[in-house]
Amino acid sequence: MAQALRPNTTGSLLASDGKTHPLPDTLLVVTLVLGITAFVTAMFHHLHLISSWAGLVGILLGAYGQFVSVTTRERFGLILGLGASAIGFFLGMAHGGLFGGIIGG
Secondary structure, eight states: OHHHHSOOOOSOSSOTTSSOOHHHHHHHHHHHHHHHHHHHHTTSGGGHHHHHHHHHHHHHHHHHHHHHOOSHHHHHHHHHHHHHHHHHHHHHHHHTOSSTTTSOO
16 A cells, blocks of 8 residues: 555656656647747747748647647646647738738739
8 A cells, every 4th residue: 555655756747647648748849839939939020921830830739639638737738839829820820821922922
């Protein structure tokens, strides 16, 4: 019964069940990086291509990450990344969109 008193510290930092989850953890990190990139670049009008594409990819990867995530900790981080990606995507679309200035000159 001694094992019942000690927490299981093996596994992922984000996994509360003590098992490793490489795919959801990778999706979490990529979604957060894309979300931060989209959010920061959305503050500059001339970087709308980066913000809109990073936001779109972040939204899609974050949505898939929500689908395959196992623990609440992973889902919490994914929601933060999804929110930042969505804000960056929408502001990037408002500033010129995915292809603004490239097609139709």
